[in-house]
Each structure stands twice: as structure tokens, then as C-alpha cells.
């Protein structure tokens with residue numbers, strides 16, 4: 001059945017229902033997941049003409065994000081009983097990321113998304129996020145209008161790229177260091193607790209070099225704590241050259257059968273294409289070792305050298321979305337930075 005937008009949210013007298021915005025509670029989690037999947041499923045069905053079997057191909061967003069940032073996760077609830085919309089937000093240091101935002105189709109155009117976005121905005125302000133970001137569908141007039149109301153401007157495209165891995169012979173297992181020249185790869189999960197703390201400080205030094213105030217520690221820790229995947233450290237001796245946070249399929253943001261990189265950065269002071277190539281190659285080894293058929297790498301196209309490198313490594317664009325942004329710094333990206341970051 002094709003999705004339609006109507007006013008089923010109105011009561012029999014034609015009055016607007018009483019919808020309240022509140023923070024997500026533990027008991028809401030599976031309902032919120034359903035609301036996201038239904039709303040995005042309807043949207044994609046309207047766009048594509050056919051309904052995808054799963055809106056996110058098995059990727060999940062709600063449970064771990066709520067554990068990571070409970071104060072940034074909101075629902076819209078009708079009459080204190082029915083969840084009709086949700087918005088998740090997280091801060092990466094001074095960067096506030098909004099999304100996904102979703103409202104059940106029958107409740108569209110009743111300002112519910114705007115109320116959810118206002119709650120997320122307040123959360124960003126309370127947490128002193130100076131730059132706010134999201135990604136959205138560049139072909140949708142409604143989405144552009146909605147973000148425009150909140151002061152977001154469209155920036156460049158984000159390309160979600162992937163490469164199918166050939167089934168080959170077994171590769172050496174990590175965490176045994178994969179020696180590539182003088183570089184080694186280690187897993188964050190294998191470090192002692194005190195070393196983990198030191199690693200987080202080293203990651204921060206890199207992200208702060210990419211964008212002042214950017215901090216990914218929460219993402220690294222939730223991936224480690226819930227075993228959603230792991231974080232790879234690319235090192236030369238005692239020096240950290242780069243790191244990559246990845247999710248493996250299960251209850252993470254990785255779609256079924258794919259290893260997915262949420263964030264990757266090469267230290268801007270050691271910006272060499274070979275470093276990105278070697279980290280990507282280590283990620284592919286890992287995916288093969290786990291019997292996964294595909295690696296998914298998101299890249300913001302302002303990072304043109306990173307995009308070009310992925311093309312050279314055989315990655316193809318699966319789809320693109322547009323980055324929406326407000327606040328300062330407006331344009332911090334250096335096109336030569338070797339960064340892969342997903343704001344979904």
C-alpha cells in the first residue's frame with residue numbers, strides 16, 4: 001500500500017491532538033525504533049515508488065544513542081499514550097548533530113517535527129554546541145524548508161560509499177599488528193583501561209586539529225562498551241597517525257552484512273594519502289575476517305582528497321545526502337584533510 005499523508009492525527013471533532021515533547025525513557029525504545037522505521041519507510045516509498053523491505057537495511061540508531069546521550073533524545077507523544085515522532089541529538093564536543101528526526105506520516109504538517117527540533121536545539125544550547133549539523137534529502141523541498149526555519153544552510157553533499165569485498169583466502173587476524181611499512185594497527189578494545197584513557201586524549205588531539213572543539217570520545221566509548229564494533233588505531237611506533245570508529249552488524253548502525261565506518265581521521269599533521277589507504281585496507285581485512293561482504297564508508301565531499309582516495313580504492317557512491325549546518329565555525333573543513341565523518 002502506498003503511503004499517504006492525511007490528517008488522521010485530528011480527533012473526530014477536527015481538533016488538533018494534544019502532543020507533548022518529552023525525553024525518551026527506557027520503555028519507549030522499541031516504539032521509537034518502529035516510529036523511525038515506519039516514517040522513513042513511508043518517505044522512501046513515496047520517493048522510490050516501492051517500499052524498501054527495511055528502511056535502514058538492518059542498521060539501528062535508537063538504543064545505543066539513547067544510552068550515549070539520553071538528554072538529547074526526544075519523543076512526541078499524543079495524549080500521554082502514543083509515540084508519534086522522535087528526534088535524536090548528540091554532541092561531539094562543540095558540534096551538535098541532529099538526527100534522525102521522524103514523525104509518523106498521519107501526523108505530518110502539524111509542527112511536530114519543529115517542536116522536536118526546538119527541544120534538540122535547547123539541548124545543544126545547554127551543552128554549548130556552537131556548530132549544529134544534520135544531513136537531509138537534497139531533493140525534498142519540505143526538508144529544506146524545515147531546516148531553513150531553524151537557520152540551517154545547505155552545504156556540500158555527503159556520499160555514502162561502499163565496496164564489495166571479494167571472497168578470498170583468510171587474512172591475518174587482528175589484533176596481531178598488521179605491519180604495513182612502519183605502520184601498525186591496534187584495536188581500542190584490546191587496550192588496558194589506563195591506555196584507553198590515553199588513547200581518547202590522543203584521538204581528541206586529532207579531532208581538535210580537524211575542527212576546534214570536536215570530541216568523539218563518547219562514540220568511541222559506546223562502541224567499546226556495547227561491543228557495537230571497535231576503534232582502530234593506526235600507529236607508527238608510539239605515534240598515533242589516525243583512528244577509525246567502525247560498527248559491525250547486529251544492533252549497531254552497520255547495515256546487515258556490512259562493516260560501517262562512523263568516523264575516521266588521519267592526523268592533519270601526518271596527512272598522507274597512503275595513511276588513509278592503509279587504514280581502509282586494515283578495515284577491509286577486518287571485514288573479511290568477520291565474514292562480511294561489504295565495507296561502507298561515508299565521506300563529506302568538502303574532503304575532496306578523501307573522496308578521491310576512496311574512488312581510487314574502488315569505492316562507489318551508493319547514495320548522497322546534503323549536509324545542513326548552522327553556527328560557527330562556518331567553513332572549517334580543509335579539502336586536504338583525510339576525514340570520513342557521518343552526520344546521520
Ligand SMILES: CC(C)(COP(=O)(O)OP(=O)(O)OC[C@H]1O[C@@H](n2cnc3c(N)ncnc32)[C@H](O)[C@@H]1OP(=O)(O)O)[C@@H](O)C(=O)NCCC(=O)NCCS
Nearest residue numbers: 039043101102103108109110111112113114136141142145
Ligand atoms: C521530515 C519530517 C520529520 C517533518 O515532520 P513534520 O511534523 O511533518 O514537520 P512540521 O509540520 O514540523 O514542519 C514541516 C514544515 O514544512 C512545510 N512544508 C511541507 N511541505 C513543504 C513543501 N513542499 N515546501 C515547503 N515547505 C513545506 C510545512 O508547511 C511546515 O511548515 P509550517 O509549519 O510553517 O507550515 C517528516 O516528514 C518525516 O518524518 N519524514 C520521514 C523521515 C524523514 O525524512 N526525516 C528527516 C530526515 S532529515
